Amino acid sequence: MQETVARAAASRAIPFDAAKLDRLMEAAGLDILIATSKHNVQYLLGAERAIFFDYMDALGVSRYLPVLVYPKGAPEKSVYVGHRLESHQRAVAPLWVPQVRTESNGSVDAIMRAAELIRQAGVSLRRVGVEMPFLPMDAGKALADVLPGAELKDAVLVLERLRAVKSVEELAKLKTASELVVASMLAVIAGHGRGTTKRQLSDALRLAEANRGLTFEYCLLACGSSHNRAPSSQRWEQGEVLSLDSGGNYQGYIGDLARMAVLGEPDAELKDYLAEIEAVQRAAFATIRPGAFGGDIYVAAERQLAQITQRDCTEFLAHGMGLVSHEAPRLTAKGPVPYDDTDARLPLEPGMVVSIETTMKHPKRGFIKLEDTVAVTSDGYEIFGEGGRGWNRGGSGLA
16 A cells, blocks of 8 residues: 555655756746646646547647646646546556646636636736747737736747756657667668659658557658658659658657668769768767867867868757757757857757757758757767668569
8 A cells, every 4th residue: 555655655746856947937936827728738737638639639629738837946736737628647646746637628718717717726817927839819918808917928938948858768768769760660661662753652651659658749751862751653663762760759858860772782972972971970970079169069060071072061950859840959049940149159958959960951962861869968979760870772672
């Protein structure tokens, strides 16, 4: 009996660094935090997402809106409001949150119920942090109406800084996701040959990832001399390159990697081009260690880029990875997803995870790319899912 009680108590421990969150909230001028994105709610609960809403949000005339309320310095007054369809799931896997109400049906009633409960808790509601990009307009208006004296402030960066350093458990999930994505891509490459369409390859990768326990998120693929990476009826033909870039989700954490293939034997030119990309990747890896500035990654990569023969058609990108693609550490303000390069001027910390990618858009040989997931360790770095970095042969597994 005592053992059972101890296990139950352990399962209800706060799964994140509450003291760190309190410090971040204090620095941002927040008294209370209201999280409404599925990824941040998952992180703060330390529990899987609502099964029914893992994929979708829309429901009838409204949408699913999980609401977790955390008062600074008073986790014992935290509240979670979930959808009524979560009731059975939360019953078999109790949450650490003292008040759990799985009784909402849509966005407005969820936020109204949460507001009522936090008023009853008697905490300060003067400065309220919300996830502005993840709070529907109807729910945001309702919240402002019921808290007329409150200042609503964006808390997205507060939550991102909280998640920037991954726990051992999170790192294990990211490593698993990365390894399974690579294994899936290599299986698809080996199992498909001449005449396979890009759509067939994308569908096959979806199945391969699902069969390995991943939730398929996307597949960007290019073949031949084309740089178009959408699934289509274009066929992969003898002698052509194939670029596979896929995101597979493992228990909420994203494996995002890119690998290359060719139908037949790669010629000397292709070998040279991939070797140039590999050199840029390795130059970036070599800078990753605790205490190094995030911007050092770009300095090293750009120095190596300047030395390659195809520098005019090759680009480099590094970004944080975790529950979200492109999260902290934020290393560039010039990438395809716009944000400030905050971490370029800050030291890297053990537990941070970075995606390193080098892309060559050659006018004749096509789209050639490597993308890797790299974790900062106590004494350097570790690559997650390192297999398949060379030219993988298409159809090699066919009879």
